[in-house]
Each structure stands twice: as structure tokens, then as C-alpha cells.
Amino acid sequence: MxxxxxxxxxxxxxxxxxxxxxxxxxxxxxxxxxxxxxxxxxxxxxxxxxxxxxxxxxxxxxxxxxxxxxxxxxxxxxxxxxxxxxxxxxxxxxxxxxxxxxxxxxxxxxxxxxxxxxxxxxRAYDIALTRRAQLRHAAQQVRLGAFTDAQVIELSINADALCANKRVKEMAWPPGCVLVSLRRGRQMLIPRGETLLRGGDVLVVVTESAAHEHLLRLCRSSHNEAPA
The missing domain is CATH 3.10.580.10 (CBS-domain)
Structure with a gap:
């Protein structure tokens, strides 16, 4: 841990x-x-x-x-x-x-x-326990969610992605998707509204399959057209 x-x-x-x-x-x-x-x-x-x-x-x-x-x-x-x-x-x-x-x-x-x-x-042990509890809570929320076509996907954020260097709350995420966790090196974080996304981060998202392409456009090169 x-x-x-x-x-x-x-x-x-x-x-x-x-x-x-x-x-x-x-x-x-x-x-x-x-x-x-x-x-x-x-x-x-x-x-x-x-x-x-x-x-x-x-x-x-x-x-x-x-x-x-x-x-x-x-x-x-x-x-x-x-x-x-x-x-x-x-x-x-x-x-x-x-x-x-x-x-x-x-x-x-x-x-x-x-x-x-x-x-x-x-103090490190306390931080690790808190993070594990947060992850369990997020996982429980996902299990209780009413997804009809849910899938869990991992998204690597490119350095020049649309969401890179933006806070979670600043992005237009697809309706109904849940950001479960964010992996940054060896750290495991719970994404919140104020969380700053960085190139190299890996997001774990629960979403319906129809929103997959929308999420990919957010996390890949900003030279691509922003999702509608």
C-alpha cells in the first residue's frame, strides 16, 4: 500500500x-x-x-x-x-x-x-488508507449506478490533449460518465472538480459505449476537433 x-x-x-x-x-x-x-x-x-x-x-x-x-x-x-x-x-x-x-x-x-x-x-500510511477508502467508495458508486450499457475504460491523456492542463470541472464530459480514478505515476488519485489533468495521466472511466469516441477526443491531441 x-x-x-x-x-x-x-x-x-x-x-x-x-x-x-x-x-x-x-x-x-x-x-x-x-x-x-x-x-x-x-x-x-x-x-x-x-x-x-x-x-x-x-x-x-x-x-x-x-x-x-x-x-x-x-x-x-x-x-x-x-x-x-x-x-x-x-x-x-x-x-x-x-x-x-x-x-x-x-x-x-x-x-x-x-x-x-x-x-x-x-502520515504516509494514513494517506494510503484514505486513498484506498476513497477508491472503494468510488467503486461502490459505480456498482450502484444504473448503467444500461456500461463499460470500464482506461484513457491515457496526451500532453497536447484537449483536457491536458485543465481542471476536471472545466471539461464537457459525456452525460452519465463517471471518472473513477486517475493514475499519475505511482499515485492513485480520485478525480474531483478541482483536479488538474496532466499529460501522461491515466483516467479510469465508467461510461456507456456511445460516449467512448467523445472521451477519446477529449484525451488525445488538441489538434483534433473538439467534441460537440
């Missing part, structure tokens, strides 16, 4: 960070203030270079030398990407028994976009 939620939906987008040249005393103060057990470490160019955990500080105190954050932080980083699923990130966290993952850009693995913590996984 968590494979339907992206990391970007629940990650902390403005995480507290430490600098390489911060002292361990400063780091301990920040950890105490935030009540976190680990924080990302960035350099003078604001690039991610490591993560400092309570365990790193404990080891540094045992050495008996006053050191900077950059000297003792963990630099072998386990990271996540904003467009990957929570399920994939959770499996990585569990395999290494870590409580947090810095979230970085795929095209710039040193650019910190956020942090995913175990506490965020609870």
Missing part, C-alpha cells in the same frame, strides 16, 4: 541542518532543540556531505578530542529520491536500520531537498 505514496508527499521539505565547521557542542544543542537523533550536514556550498547522529557524537566524546561536525559525521550516505515510493524508501531504511533518509535530487545527489523520517511513515 505504501508503494502508492511518493516520498515527496510526506518528506520534511525544510529540514534543520548542521554545517561542517559547527562544533559538537553546537550540534548537541540543535539536536536537543529539535528532538532529532540525526541531522544532515552541509558544506559552505550548501551541498549535502553527511549526516550527524547521536551515535557519531558518542564515539567522538570517547576519543576525548574536541572535533567539528565535519570530522565525525557519517559520510557514507543512504538517501532517497522525491519521486520514489515510500515503500521503497522504507525497505532501504529497514535493511540498514536507520531512522532517517536525506532526500536528494536525482540529477544532483548533493542537493538536499528534504528529510524522510520514521515519523513521516505514519
Amino acid at each position: 505504501l508503494d502508492t505514496i511518493d516520498v515527496s508527499e510526506v518528506m520534511q521539505t525544510e529540514p534543520r541542518t548542521l554545517r561542517e565547521n559547527d562544533t559538537l557542542a553546537t550540534a548537541m544543542e540543535v539536536l536537543a532543540q529539535t528532538r532529532h537523533h540525526g541531522l544532515p550536514v552541509i558544506n559552505a556550498a550548501d551541498e549535502l556531505v553527511g549526516i550527524l547522529t547521536v551515535q557519531d557524537i558518542d564515539r567522538a566524546w570517547l576519543d576525548g578530542q574536541i572535533q567539528t561536525v565535519g570530522q565525525v559525521c557519517t559520510r557514507e550516505l543512504l538517501t532517497a529520491y522525491p519521486d520514489e515510493s515510500i515503500g521503497a524508501a522504507l525497505r532501504r531504511m529497514s535493511a540498514r536500520d536507520v531512522g532517517r533518509l536525506p532526500v536528494v535530487a536525482r540529477d544532483h545527489p548533493r542537493r538536499l531537498l528534504g528529510v524522510l523520517r520514521r515519523t513521516d511513515l505514519v
Whole structure:
């Protein structure tokens, strides 16, 4: 179920960070203030270079030398990407028994976009449960609908389609059709009036066969004539 939620939906987008040249005393103060057990470490160019955990500080105190954050932080980083699923990130966290993952850009693995913590996984689970309940409700509505010639179809929206970059409420849908769900990558959404349709989205629609061509014209190239 968590494979339907992206990391970007629940990650902390403005995480507290430490600098390489911060002292361990400063780091301990920040950890105490935030009540976190680990924080990302960035350099003078604001690039991610490591993560400092309570365990790193404990080891540094045992050495008996006053050191900077950059000297003792963990630099072998386990990271996540904003467009990957929570399920994939959770499996990585569990395999290494870590409580947090810095979230970085795929095209710039040193650019910190956020942090995913175990506490965020609870919120992800709540979102997944809500979406599943919404889908069940929509399916129930479809089953109860009085369709005489009903069929369930999937429609891929072209980037230059008539409905692309339009809200659901702005389109003239065929009478009696029901937009059941919208798949966007790994996300499953319930289309509502304010939902913005995008190229690449896949709509699941219950409709009568007579409206099939009308729906195809809405979802394919806008160079085609709009349906009457």
C-alpha cells in the first residue's frame, strides 16, 4: 500500500541542518532543540556531505578530542529520491536500520531537498488508507449506478490533449460518465472538480459505449476537433 505514496508527499521539505565547521557542542544543542537523533550536514556550498547522529557524537566524546561536525559525521550516505515510493524508501531504511533518509535530487545527489523520517511513515500510511477508502467508495458508486450499457475504460491523456492542463470541472464530459480514478505515476488519485489533468495521466472511466469516441477526443491531441 505504501508503494502508492511518493516520498515527496510526506518528506520534511525544510529540514534543520548542521554545517561542517559547527562544533559538537553546537550540534548537541540543535539536536536537543529539535528532538532529532540525526541531522544532515552541509558544506559552505550548501551541498549535502553527511549526516550527524547521536551515535557519531558518542564515539567522538570517547576519543576525548574536541572535533567539528565535519570530522565525525557519517559520510557514507543512504538517501532517497522525491519521486520514489515510500515503500521503497522504507525497505532501504529497514535493511540498514536507520531512522532517517536525506532526500536528494536525482540529477544532483548533493542537493538536499528534504528529510524522510520514521515519523513521516505514519502520515504516509494514513494517506494510503484514505486513498484506498476513497477508491472503494468510488467503486461502490459505480456498482450502484444504473448503467444500461456500461463499460470500464482506461484513457491515457496526451500532453497536447484537449483536457491536458485543465481542471476536471472545466471539461464537457459525456452525460452519465463517471471518472473513477486517475493514475499519475505511482499515485492513485480520485478525480474531483478541482483536479488538474496532466499529460501522461491515466483516467479510469465508467461510461456507456456511445460516449467512448467523445472521451477519446477529449484525451488525445488538441489538434483534433473538439467534441460537440
